[in-house]
Structures are given as structure tokens and as C-alpha cells.
Amino acid sequence: MKKFVLLTFLIFSFSFPAFANNNIKVVLNNNPINAEATIVEGRTLVAVRGVFENMGYNINFDANTKTATISNEKNVIKLTNGNTYFTLNDNIITPDVPQQIINGRFMLPLRAISEAINADVSWDNNTKTVSIKTGLKIENSLNLDLIDLEQNNIVECH
DSSP states (O other): HHHHHHHHHHHHHHHOOSTTTOEEEEEETTEEEEOOEEEEEEEEEEEEEHHHHHTTEEEEETTTEEEEEEEEESSSEEEEESSOEEEEEEEEEESSOOOOTTTTTTEHHHHHHHHHHTOEEETTTTTTTEEEEOSSSOOSSSEEEEEETTTTTTEEEO
């Protein structure tokens, strides 16, 4: 009987990821946000509402179809629990780990979605922090020739 109880406990504890054991921090544009996160198959999954509402997206959830629609003026992302893909503006994207409902929260693979909307994502294993950067991306080099119309001078920036 003790073996059965122990085996049942072990199976149950490894079957469902727990948020509390991960202690993952989520940072959006250098600001910590309150977003649940967990690691599944080596990939960080985050709660839809925790991250995308902080990015200015609207989120709707259809409980009948278990589909979340995440949208703003540029993008419409549709995720359905159990699917191995999601859509971004009707384009199918297949992440390494599918979106799923964990502990009543719709969790999605952060890197796949963030990169699909042109956000930069990085992971710091020492602090268990995932950092997301959105907005204007500036290239490392600048090469512009500017003309100062008042002085009739050409200013070069490299």
C-alpha cells in the first residue's frame, strides 16, 4: 500500500508543472511584471494575461472551444488548447512545445510567440529570469548622410 501511495504521488507530481517550484521572474522592457511562468520540456511557458496585457494586447477566451484570441492594432494571435500550432495573422506557427492550460491558466511558449511579434527574448539561467523587449529596434551601426539645408553642409554619421 505504501508503494502504491508513493508511486501515485510521484506520478501526480511530475505530471503537472507547478508554478511555485519554478520561481521564474518575468521582465518586460526592464520592468518586472506579475506573470506566472513554468518550464515544460525545456521551454518557458507564461500565462497569456500576465504578459500580453502588459504589452497592450486585448485578450478574449472562449471557454467552449478553449481558444484564446490575443489582439492589438497590428496582430491577431489565436491559440487553442491542445493544438500543436497557433496562428499569427492567419499564418500557422508551430512551436517546440504547444500551448496548454496548466493549473487553470492558459500558458503559451513565450519565445515562439514573442519572436513572432518581433520582441526580443532572453533567459538568464542564474536568476531564472526571462526578459522580453518590445518596441523599436535600433541596429548596431548607423550610416546616414545628412544635409544641413540652412548651411548647405553635408554631415556624415557612421
